[in-house]
Amino acid sequence: MVYEKVSSDMNFVDREKNVEKFWEENHIFEKSMENRKEGPTYTFYDGPPTANGKPHIGHVLTRVIKDMIPRYRTMKGYQVPRKAGWDTHGLPVELEVEKKLGLDGKDQIEKYGVEPFIEQCKESVWKYEGMWEDFSHTVGFWADMKNPYVTYHNDYIESEWWALKEIWKKGLLYEGHKIVPYCPRCGTPLSSHEVAQGYKDVKERSAVVRFKVKGEDAYILAWTTTPWTLPSNVALCVNPDEDYVKVTSKGYTYYMAAALVDTVLGEGAEILEHYQGKDLEFKEYEPLFPYAEKRIGNKKAYYVVCDTYVTLTDGTGVVHIAPAFGEDDSKVGHRYDLPFVQLVNEKGEMTEETPWAGTFCKKADMAVLQALEDKDLLFDAPLFEHSYPHCWRCDTPLIYYARESWFIKMTAVKDDLIRNNNTINWIPESIGKGRFGDWLENVQDWGVSRNRYWGTPLNIWECECGHMHAIGSKQELHEMSDDCPEEIECGRYFKRTKYPLFKIPCKKPAQIEGATPLAEVEQTMLFDLESDYGQVNNLAGKDDHAEQRMIDLLLRGLEEHESPAEQKERLGLA
Numbered sequence: 001m002v003y004e005k006v007s008s009d010m011n012f013v014d015r016e017k018n019v020e021k022f023w024e025e026n027h028i029f030e031k032s033m034e035n036r037k038e039g040p041t042y043t044f045y046d047g048p049p050t051a052n053g054k055p056h057i058g059h060v061l062t063r064v065i066k067d068m069i070p071r072y073r074t075m076k077g078y079q080v081p082r083k084a085g086w087d088t089h090g091l092p093v094e095l096e097v098e099k100k101l102g103l104d105g106k107d108q109i110e111k112y113g114v115e116p117f118i119e120q121c122k123e124s125v126w127k128y129e130g131m132w133e134d135f136s137h138t139v140g141f142w143a144d145m146k147n148p149y150v151t152y153h154n155d156y157i158e159s160e161w162w163a164l165k166e167i168w169k170k171g172l173l174y175e176g177h178k179i180v181p182y183c184p185r186c187g188t189p190l191s192s193h194e195v196a197q198g199y200k201d202v203k204e205r206s207a208v209v210r211f212k213v214k215g216e217d218a219y220i221l222a223w224t225t226t227p228w229t230l231p232s233n234v235a236l237c238v239n240p241d242e243d244y245v246k247v248t249s250k251g252y253t254y255y256m257a258a259a260l261v262d263t264v265l266g267e268g269a270e271i272l273e274h275y276q277g278k279d280l281e282f283k284e285y286e287p288l289f290p291y292a293e294k295r296i297g298n299k300k301a302y303y304v305v306c307d308t309y310v311t312l313t314d315g316t317g318v319v320h321i322a323p324a325f326g327e328d329d330s331k332v333g334h335r336y337d338l339p340f341v342q343l344v345n346e347k348g349e350m351t352e353e354t355p356w357a358g359t360f361c362k363k364a365d366m367a368v369l370q371a372l373e374d375k376d377l378l379f380d381a382p383l384f385e386h387s388y389p390h391c392w393r394c395d396t397p398l399i400y401y402a403r404e405s406w407f408i409k410m411t412a413v414k415d416d417l418i419r420n421n422n423t424i425n426w427i428p429e430s431i432g433k434g435r436f437g438d439w440l441e442n443v444q445d446w447g448v449s450r451n452r453y454w455g456t457p458l459n460i461w462e463c464e465c466g467h468m469h470a471i472g473s474k475q476e477l478h479e480m481s482d483d484c485p486e487e488i489e490c491g492r493y494f495k496r497t498k499y500p501l502f503k504i505p506c507k508k509p510a511q512i513e514g515a516t517p518l519a520e521v522e523q524t525m526l527f528d529l530e531s532d533y534g535q536v537n538n539l540a541g542k543d544d545h546a547e548q549r550m551i552d553l554l555l556r557g558l559e560e561h562e563s564p565a566e567q568k569e570r571l572g573l574a
Contacts (some may be wrong), residue, residue: 019140020138039370044074047087049132052096055132086129100120120451161490172409173406176404179402184347184349185348187451190391190392199390204384208222209221209230209320210376213255216253220236220256221254222320229322231288233292235332238306238318240308242257243277244274246272246370248270257317287302321338323338340402347360362397405447405451414443
C-alpha cells in the first residue's frame with residue numbers, strides 16, 4: 001500500500017479539514033467503537049451542553065480534555081460508550097425565551113400561557129445545534145451525535161423518575177420548608193454551587209435598634225444587617241453562655257453584651273447589673289411594628305430566646321429573629337415554637353400588611369430605617385461593606401427565604417460520601433482532600449425542585465388525604481391510572497396542585513385491601529411496606545433487625561421535626 005506523503009506546508013486549517021473529511025468518509029470513529037465492542041466497558045460521564053447558547057473558547061478547552069480520556073482508554077482496549085447529549089432543561093432556556101417573547105417574570109409567563117411557553121422552550125434549545133455539531137467536528141471531538149440523549153425525551157425523564165423513586169424508597173426524598181437562597185426575579189431557589197457564582201461586594205446599611213422592654217424604662221439593643229426583615233421580627237436572641245449587662249448611656253437604659261459596651265456606647269456608659277445570657281431568656285419586649293399581628297395567631301412572640309450561634313464579634317451581642325428569613329433564625333424558631341411571619345412575597349416585595357407594599361425588600365431598607373427613626377427606636381444605621389450573593393443568571397440580589405421545596409437528604413449519607421471520596425485517586429490530591437472534601441464535611445440537604453416550568457416534572461403524586469406516591473416509570477403511571485393517555489409526554493407541564501393530573505387510587509396503608517382496621521388491632525403490629533405491601537408478615541417480636549430499623553427511622557423523623565423529649569418517652573423510645 002502506498003501512503004501519501006505528509007505535507008510540510010503550514011496550512012494547518014486545510015490539513016485539519018482534510019483529516020476531518022477522511023475520518024468522516026471512512027467512518028473512523030464508528031470503526032474505533034466496533035473494534036472495541038468486546039472489550040471491558042469504561043464509562044466516562046460528560047455533562048452535556050445546552051444547544052441554545054453559542055460555543056466559545058472555554059468549550060474548546062473542555063471538549064478537548066474530555067475527548068482525550070475516552071481516546072486513551074479506547075487505545076488501551078476498553079469499550080468506551082460515547083453517546084452525545086443535550087441538556088435541554090433549565091432556567092437559562094426560560095430566560096432566553098422570555099427575552100424573545102418580551103416577557104418579564106412568572107406572572108407574564110402564566111398570562112402568555114404555560115403550554116405555549118413550554119413549546120417555545122422546546123424549539124429554543126435547538127437554536128445553535130448545527131453550530132455545536134460543526135464546532136465539535138472541528139476540534140476532533142468524537143461522539144455519537146446522530147443518536148444523542150436529550151433531557152426532555154421520555155426515556156431520559158423516566159431514568160430520572162426511577163432514580164428519584166429509589167431515593168424515595170430509602171426515605172431520603174422529602175418536602176419541607178427550608179430557608180434557601182432565592183431569586184425573586186427568577187422565582188426559584190438556587191443551589192449552593194449556583195450561589196457561589198454570583199457574589200458581589202456591596203455597601204449597605206445595617207441597623208442597631210432599640211426594642212422597648214415590657215414593664216421597664218429600658219431597651220434591648222439589637223443589631224441586624226437586614227433592616228427589611230425587622231417588620232417580620234418575632235423574637236430576640238442572646239448567647240446563653242456570654243456575659244450581658246444592664247447599662248445607662250445618654251439618658252437611655254439598655255440590655256446588651258458586656259464585651260461590646262465600649263464599642264457601641266463609647267465612654268460614659270454606666271453598668272447597673274450583670275447577667276448571663278440565660279438569665280435574660282423569656283424577657284418580653286414590645287413589637288417594633290404592628291404589621292405582623294394577624295399572622296402571630298395564638299403563638300407566643302416578642303421575647304428573648306437563647307442560642308450559641310450568637311457571637312460577640314459584631315453588633316451588640318443581641319440579634320433579631322425572623323424565622324422566615326434565615327437558617328439560624330428558622331432553627332431557633334422551631335425550637336421555641338415561634339410564629340412564622342413572612343411579610344415579603346415570592347416576588348421579593350413587601351406585603352400589603354406593611355406601608356411599603358410592592359417595594360422590593362432590599363430597597364425598603366431606608367424606609368424601614370426612617371420609620372424606626374420616627375419612633376425614636378433607631379440607635380444607629382452604620383454603613384458596612386460585605387460580599388453579597390446575586391443571581392448568576394439575572395444579577396438580582398438573592399434573599400434567604402423560607403420556601404416549600406423538595407430535598408434529597410444528603411446529610412443522612414454524609415459518612416458514606418466521605419468514605420467513598422477517600423477511595424478516589426484525586427489529581428491533584430488537594431482537590432479531593434481540600435475543596436471537595438471540605439464541601440462534603442459540610443454537606444447540606446440538596447434542594448432538587450425548582451418553582452419553574454421547563455424541567456422534569458417531579459414524580460410525586462399527592463392524594464387529597466395527603467398520602468404521597470412516587471412514580472418510577474411511564475408504565476407504572478399507566479398501571480396506576482385508568483385515565484392516563486396511552487401516549488404521554490413525560491416532560492409536559494404538570495401544574496403543581498394537591499390533586500393529581502391523572503386519577504391514581506390512594507394506596508396509603510390504612511386503605512390496603514385486607515389490612516386490619518386500626519380500631520381492631522389488639523397486639524403490636526409492624527410491617528415493612530417496601531417488601532410486604534399487603535401487610536401479611538407481622539415483624540413485631542420476630543425480626544429484631546427490622547424493628548430496630550423502624551425505630552431508627554422514627555427517631556430520625558422526630559429529630560428532624562425537633563420533637564420534644566417527652567414525645568420520645570411516650571413512645572418508649574427515650
